[in-house]
Amino acid sequence: MGDWKSEVKNIVYEGQIKVPYKWNVGETGSRFFIGLRDKQEIWGVQCPQCKKVYVPPLKTCGTCFVNTDQWVKVANTGTVESFTVVNYSHGMQPAKPPLVYGLIKLDGAGGSFVHLIGGIDPAKVAMGMKVKAVFADKREGTILDIKHFAPV
Amino acid sequence: MGKKVAIVGFGQTYQRSSRRDVNGVELINEAVTAALADADITIKDIDAVVIGNMDHFEGINYVDMWSVEGAGAVMKPIIKVTTGGTTGMTVAMSAYYHVASGMFDRVLAIGWEKNSESDTTGAIITAFHPVWERPNLGGAIAGLAVEASKYMDNYGVTERDGARVAVRERLHALNNPYAHLHQEWMKGMEVDKLVELLVTSEQNQMLAYPLRMSDMCPRTDGAAAVVFASEGVAEKTASKLAWVAATANRHDFVFLGDIDWDFNQTMGDAAKKVFAKAGIKDPLKEIDLCELYLPYSYGGLKWMENMGFCGPGEGPRLLWDKITDMDGELPVNPSGGVMSSNPIGATALLRVGEAAWQIMRKSGPRQVQKNVNYALATGFGGCSWADVMLLSSKKPA
Numbered sequence: 001m002g003d004w005k006s007e008v009k010n011i012v013y014e015g016q017i018k019v020p021y022k023w024n025v026g027e028t029g030s031r032f033f034i035g036l037r038d039k040q041e042i043w044g045v046q047c048p049q050c051k052k053v054y055v056p057p058l059k060t061c062g063t064c065f066v067n068t069d070q071w072v073k074v075a076n077t078g079t080v081e082s083f084t085v086v087n088y089s090h091g092m093q094p095a096k097p098p099l100v101y102g103l104i105k106l107d108g109a110g111g112s113f114v115h116l117i118g119g120i121d122p123a124k125v126a127m128g129m130k131v132k133a134v135f136a137d138k139r140e141g142t143i144l145d146i147k148h149f150a151p152v
Numbered sequence: 153m154g155k156k157v158a159i160v161g162f163g164q165t166y167q168r169s170s171r172r173d174v175n176g177v178e179l180i181n182e183a184v185t186a187a188l189a190d191a192d193i194t195i196k197d198i199d200a201v202v203i204g205n206m207d208h209f210e211g212i213n214y215v216d217m218w219s220v221e222g223a224g225a226v227m228k229p230i231i232k233v234t235t236g237g238t239t240g241m242t243v244a245m246s247a248y249y250h251v252a253s254g255m256f257d258r259v260l261a262i263g264w265e266k267n268s269e270s271d272t273t274g275a276i277i278t279a280f281h282p283v284w285e286r287p288n289l290g291g292a293i294a295g296l297a298v299e300a301s302k303y304m305d306n307y308g309v310t311e312r313d314g315a316r317v318a319v320r321e322r323l324h325a326l327n328n329p330y331a332h333l334h335q336e337w338m339k340g341m342e343v344d345k346l347v348e349l350l351v352t353s354e355q356n357q358m359l360a361y362p363l364r365m366s367d368m369c370p371r372t373d374g375a376a377a378v379v380f381a382s383e384g385v386a387e388k389t390a391s392k393l394a395w396v397a398a399t400a401n402r403h404d405f406v407f408l409g410d411i412d413w414d415f416n417q418t419m420g421d422a423a424k425k426v427f428a429k430a431g432i433k434d435p436l437k438e439i440d441l442c443e444l445y446l447p448y449s450y451g452g453l454k455w456m457e458n459m460g461f462c463g464p465g466e467g468p469r470l471l472w473d474k475i476t477d478m479d480g481e482l483p484v485n486p487s488g489g490v491m492s493s494n495p496i497g498a499t500a501l502l503r504v505g506e507a508a509w510q511i512m513r514k515s516g517p518r519q520v521q522k523n524v525n526y527a528l529a530t531g532f533g534g535c536s537w538a539d540v541m542l543l544s545s546k547k548p549a
């Protein structure tokens with residue numbers, strides 16, 4: 001009864017689905033991206049209750065469950081809180097490895113900002129390093145309008 | 153208060169890198185058949201089914217319908233639950249809620265994944281925010297590497313400490329015939345020697361500092377199934393039971409930058425909640441065994457601290473003092489854990505089933521010597537949410 005299995009060569013069917021999604025950023029997020037694109041400025045929103053400044057902006061503070069409608073300009077500078085040097089490559093990465101990816105605490109922001117660190121030999125990046133946003137030459141209203149954070 | 157609920161059966165497939173001999177539905181059926189056999193019941197005894205996987209791995213969005221023959225759910229209530237890495241635990245929690253509600257006597261929880269059917273990194277990236285986090289993402293491993301880096305910097309933890317977790321998981325997996333990774337070459341070697349090899353070998357590629365290949369989980373094809381039954385029914389169904397003492401889940405902020413990178417808040421708070429519910433004051437002394445969702449080695453250090461098994465920065469001490477080894481005071485992952493088998497939608501349900509089997513003393517070569525009264529099972533979703541379930545040998549008060 002089980003004999004037939006030894007004669008079967010398993011078939012794999014290759015799929016071809018590609019779905020071109022488009023995502024609505026919303027007016028709050030759009031204003032943030034417009035700030036990056038047109039003025040090379042980083043803006044956050046402040047919660048009226050707990051006063052936390054969210055960068056990127058969130059329309060609703062999750063802790064207080066109230067809307068955050070107060071815009072606050074934060075600095076283009078910050079501190080590296082943690083980082084890693086990525087050595088593996090994958091098609092979705094924004095740059096070729098080795099690329100440095102880390103947590104940057106922007107001056108004036110409540111949380112951290114996760115982004116690329118560049119303009120420096122990856123081996124020289126250090127915890128606590130002061131960095132400044134370097135903007136892309138061609139800006140299109142995306143998070144990659146900040147090319148990376150480089151040492152001050 | 154709802155009805156008391158016990159686990160009466162557990163089944164799993166052999167966890168392998170690729171199962172080309174079966175499609176997803178057939179793979180699911182293997183685990184379901186094994187779980188029913190373990191509980192010594194038939195599919196007729198099942199009143200409802202909860203099933204889950206991570207849709208993007210297979211590109212199929214309605215597994216409740218698609219799997220119906222394999223799952224044994226034709227003309228029965230079946231609900232799909234999918235929550236990323238925690239899926240297997242959320243499936244278990246949902247099955248538990250079904251039974252605790254008093255509306256169903258026996259409910260089958262199923263978790264599965266065929267990770268070989270897609271690009272794992274590509275599929276995991278769909279868990280991140282498309283506008284804010286995907287364009288600048290370093291990759292699925294990079295976030296964990298940033299967490300590990302910060303933890304090491306905070307407490308002077310070393311790469312050797314991380315490697316010691318990897319060694320524990322892989323040595324434990326050698327006792328588990330179902331595990332995906334069986335690193336036979338490690339057998340009989342000194343722990344110190346293995347740690348040394350992992351942190352010095354050039355073959356052990358540094359993916360993203362401090363994470364080497366050996367610090368990460370594999371990608372696996374596999375399925376798991378667990379049968380939950382209500383008090384009154386459970387005692388008649390099986391002679392060995394593992395009772396659900398408590399369960400909790402927590403999510404915090406969506407953006408990676410907004411979470412607390414010094415402390416895993418979701419894992420810590422969910423654990424605290426189940427301990428409080430069960431009246432556990434000293435987790436290290438009162439919990440007998442853990443099956444933890446550790447997708448990478450440093451989780452086995454930092455998250456132990458955050459769940460309250462030791463103080464901040466003391467994770468390495470628990471490890472090097474052999475407390476979390478098979479014959480230690482608190483064995484962690486006798487199965488070999490996630491770093492030895494990772495069929496993502498099944499992974500957290502494997503933690504539940506493995507923990508239940510340790511209480512039932514059905515674990516064969518990976519059975520711990522000590523009595524297991526309380527066993528903790530966790531699920532982790534990256535980044536960073538947690539589902540936790542505490543099992544007990546005794547019916548909760």
Ligand SMILES: [Zn+2]
Pocket residue numbers: 047048049050051052061062063064065
């Ligand atoms: Zn607030």
